[in-house]
Amino acid sequence: MQPSLRSAQGFLAGSLIGTLGGLIGLGGAEFRLPVLVGLFRLETLEAVIFNKAMSLVVVAAALLFRSGGIPLEQLTAHLGIALNLLAGSLVGAWWAAGHALRLSRQWLDRIVMVMLVGLALVMLAEAAVGLHDGSAPLFASAPLQLLAGLLAGLGIGVVAALLGVAGGELLIPTIVLxxxxxxxxxxxxxxxxxxxxxxxxxARYSSSGAFAILGRERPLFGWMAAGSILGAAVGGLLLGLVPTRLLMLLLGVILLVSALKTFLHRH
Known part of the structure; x- marks a missing residue:
């Protein structure tokens, strides 16, 4: 594939995925992973590292975009929630990334496919039941809530590390519920x-030889990052035009089909 065509495809894919993610408040990394493997023919570990770097850029931009919408004082008042989840997610991410480096390609493919299918089912479940806007915490007991937050963070950290995603599709419903x-x-x-x-x-992936993908695919990374940020901004502007449940249902089906098609085809 010609470099110019590859860059153009990266910008277009990033824009479309960023727009879809922006419509539901996600970075879109779960949709980007099958594209990196299926369309751009990256090895799974390379695609995960590429996706992780892209997610860092998109999430940092999203945090800046949202800074005007939520006052800093409100975030500071709920800092304990973030710290509770972080205590588990940092451990989960470090452990999972280390194990991913030692897995064979076949096993990594299988694990990634199962996790993507799981995320698709989470989206379909959210489309079916919806998310409330917050009421009472799930647990009245503070120690029980702390333990639940640690376990939830641990699992989310594992998923985020193995898929290279930000984890918002799991974090948002966890925080709300x-x-x-x-x-x-x-x-x-x-x-x-x-x-x-x-x-x-x-940081854990930096010791892998697959980390070199960021140097080899620098033009693709730059164009896809630009498209993702633009798409996220457009998606944010279009927020509310499409019913959230309908969008979650559609995206859940797309993710399910693309994950199965991409990773089953590799075998």
Missing amino acids: LYGVDIKLAGSLSLMVSLPTMIVGF
Whole structure:
């Protein structure tokens, strides 16, 4: 594939995925991974590292975009939620990234496919039942809530490291349901958890030879990052034009089909 065509495809793919993600308040990394493997023919570990670096850029931009919508004082008042989840997610991301480096390609493919299918099912479940805007926390007991936050963070950190995603599709419903905060605040808190979690996973991957993908695919990375940020901004502007449940249902089906088609085809 010609470099100019590859860059153009990267910008277009990044724009479309960023727009879809922006419409539901996500970075879109779960949709980007099958594209990197299926369309751009990256090895799975390379695609995960590439996706992780891209997610860092998109999440950092999203955090800046949202800074005007949620006052800093409100985020500071709920800092304990982010710290509770981070205590688990940092450990999960470090552990999972280290194990991913030692897995065979076949096993990594299988694990990634199962996780993507799981995320698709989460989206379909959210489309079916919806998310409330926060009420009472799930647990009245503070120690029980702390333990649940640690375990949830641990699992989310594992998923984020193995897929190279920000984890918002899991973090947002966890924050809303477990801590009883509204969904808009949950979106900003999820970004506060995602950024350190991704940095830890990214640092762990830096010892891998597959890390060289960022140098080899620099033009693709630059154009796809530009498209992703533009798409996320456009998606944010279009927020509310498409019913959230309908969009989640559509995206859940797309992710399910693309994950199965991409990773089953590799075998």
